[in-house]
Amino acid sequence: MSLFENIKMALMSVKAHKMRSILTMLGIIIGVAAVIVVVAIGQGGEAMLKSQIAGDGNTIEVFYQPSEEEMQQGDWEQNPFTSDDIRELEKLDKVTNVVASTSEYSTVRLRDESTDTSITGINQAYMEVNKLDIAEGRGFTSADFLGGRRVTVVSAAMQEELFEGKSPIGEIIRVGVQPVEIIGVLEKPTGLFAFGSVDTYLPWSAMRNMFGTNNYSQVTLEVGDTDDLKPTGEQATEVLNRLHDTEDSYQVMNMEEIAAGIGQVTTIMTTIIGSIAGISLLVGGIGVMNIMxxxxxxxxREIGIRxxxxxxxxxxxxxxxxxxIILTLIGGTIGILLGSGTAYLVSFFADWPSLISWQVVVGALVFSMLIGIVFGILPANKASRLDPIDSLRYE
Known part of the structure; x- marks a missing residue:
């Protein structure tokens, strides 16, 4: 009998016992679908997390690490970056933007309403590099930064909190005791990792006048090419340590390296959870062997006649x-379709990329076939060993 005839007979057998075949394939379907969903969610979540942490992969965060002696004496700066530091960093060859900011926590009031908020004084490059898009009103202009105008751009959460969703453009709020005019509202963040925090952004010159803040607390460098990250970071720390007469208090943090480390962790977790989900494939294989x-x-009697x-x-x-094999392949194919569809829905509602790996899909299909072979050998071997005379007498 040819392979085609065997396949035809196998399909006829599956069709003749539809309910039993479906229940038999259920373990394979669930197992394959679970593996695909887990891996797709893991890879998609990893890609989203890495993109949110590392951005476009061409930024370096500069930070200040006080020495042990400074820590013991309490003689260290909470806002360690001066305006002179920013100007020197902007002179570096490969640096396209220097993002500088200072943050404070305060209470914002609108008449009788109030809420706690993070006040962030920013320089002109901040919103562009951090991709803070305006949903309503306008963003900051050069005149706002140069003139120290008391204007602010607020988050969508602030709009909901104080204005109940109504347009706040032109309203005057009090940051602490200082009056500030709202000129813009940021777009509402989307995605699973998007948090609607209540934020208020001011030109840094305005924040300096309002809070008496002279220095920046956070500095991020943007370079044109990711290959320039390491040498530019080394140049930046050398400049800052020289300006402040320190050895290695100023250091750099490559967000791309952090994202790579997070990728390793998520890969391990995805592998572990995927392996656990794969156990259901073994359970499904036992079901196939039982039904065979x-x-x-x-x-x-049919075997005896043949x-x-x-x-x-x-x-x-x-x-x-x-x-x-046919039974497990059908189950595996249905599982792939079910898993891919579920992974797409999850990625759609979570607003992250649907990364369904073709290697995982092919692997799941091959694994399903292997399960059919492994768990089908025992029943097939039993059938092949039946004595034809005893088989014909079987009732």
């Missing part, structure tokens, strides 16, 4: 092995 043993028992007509042991074994 039942099928062999039910078709004992053997009496000249069918060899290898042909009987191959017939039931093909049937087992």
């Amino acid at each position: 043993l039942v099928s062999v028992t039910e078709r004992t 053997k009496s007509l000249g069918a060899t042991r290898q042909q009987i074994l191959f017939q039931f092995l093909v049937e087992s």
Whole structure:
């Protein structure tokens, strides 16, 4: 009997026992779908997390690490970056933007309403590099920064908190006791990792006048090419340590390296959880073996007739092995479709990329076939060893 005839017989057997076949394939379907969903969610979440942490992969955060002696004496700056530092960093060859900011926590009031907020004084490059888009009103202009105008751009959460969703443009709020005019509202962040925090942004010159802040607390460098990250970071720390007469208090943090480390952790977790989900494939394989043993028992007379007509042991074994493989392949295919659809829905609602790896899909299909072979050998071998005389007498 040819392979095509064996496949045809296997499909006829599956069709003849629809409910039993579906229940048998259920373990394979769930197992394959679970593995694909887990891996797709893991890879998609990793990509989203890395993009949010590392941005476009061409930024370096500069930070200040006080020495042990400074820590013990309490003689260290909370806002360690001066305006002179920023100007010197902007002179570096490969630096395209220097993002500087200072943050404070304060209470914002609108008449009788108030809320706690993070007040961030920013320089002109901040909003562009951090991709803070305006949903309503306008952003800061050069005149706002140069003139120290008391104007602010607020987050969407601030609009909901103080204005109940109404337009706040032109309203005067009090940051602490200082009056500030709202000129813009940021777009509401989206995605699973998007948090609607209540934020208020001011030109740094305005924040300096309002809070008496002379220095910056955070500095990030943007370079044109990721290959320039390391040398530019080394130049930046050398300049800052020289300006402040320190050895290595100023250091750099490559966000791309941090994202790579997070990627390793998420890959390990995805592998572990995916392996656990893969256990259901083994359970499904046991179900296939069980139903194939039942099928062999039910078709004992058929096996006896085939053997009496000249069918060899290898042909009987191959017939039931093909049937087992077909059963698991159908289950695996349905599982792939179900898993891919579920992964797409999750990525759609979570607003992250749907990364369904073709390697995982092919691996799941091959693994399903291997399960059919491994767990089909015992029933197929049992069928091939049946004595034709005893089989014909079987009731």
